[in-house]
Amino acid sequence: MSDLRYPVGKFVREPQINAATRTTLIAQIAETPDRLAAAVQGLNDAQLDTPYRPDGWTVRQVTHHVPDSHMNAYVRCKLAVTEDNPAVKTYDEAAWAEQSDSRRMPIAPSLTLLRVLHERWVTWLRSLDEAAFARTAKHPDMGPMRVDDFLQLYAWHGRHHTAHITELRKRMGW
Secondary structure, eight states: OOOTTOTTOOOOOOSOOOHHHHHHHHHHHHHHHHHHHHHHTTOOHHHHTSBSSTTSOBHHHHHHHHHHHHHHHHHHHHHHHHSSSOBOOOOOHHHHHTSHHHHHSOSHHHHHHHHHHHHHHHHHHHHOOHHHHHOEEEETTTEEEEHHHHHHHHHHHHHHHHHHHHHHHHHHTO
16 A cells, blocks of 8 residues: 555545445445444554554544544535535544544544444435435535535545554554
C-alpha cells in the first residue's frame, strides 16, 4: 500500500446508482459497527494510542471519529428527506479528534453509540422509497448531494477508517 491515508482508495462518487447498488451500500453501512469493533478487539491502551500512520490520528481517535461523523451523516440524510434542499453544516473533524473525549476516553461508548446509531439509520434507510434517495441537500464543500451520494460516502467512510486500523494491525503484527 503506497498511501496509508487511503487504504481502500479515495472516495469516488458515482453519478447514478441503481437499487441493487443502494442495497449493497446500506448493507455496508449496517456492517460498519461490527467491522470496526472487530478491528479494535483486544487492543490495549498503548495500541489504541498508536497513530495509524505518521502524523495521523491514533486508533482511539479514529474509533471515536466514526460515530461523530456518522451522527452528522444521519442528520444530513434526514434533513435531505424531510426538507427542501436544505443546507447542511460541516464540522472541523480535526478539532473534534483533538478533544479530550476523542484523545483519552475508552472506546466502548463510541462502539455502542455507533451500533445503536446504525441500527436506527439502517432501519430508516431500508424504509425509504426510490424518490427519497434522489432528495438533495447542499453541502458547502461537496455541492449538491443526494441521499444516494451520502450512502456512497458513508459506506466508503466506514470501510476507509476500519482499514486504517486493520492495516496498522497487519504492519505492527498485532
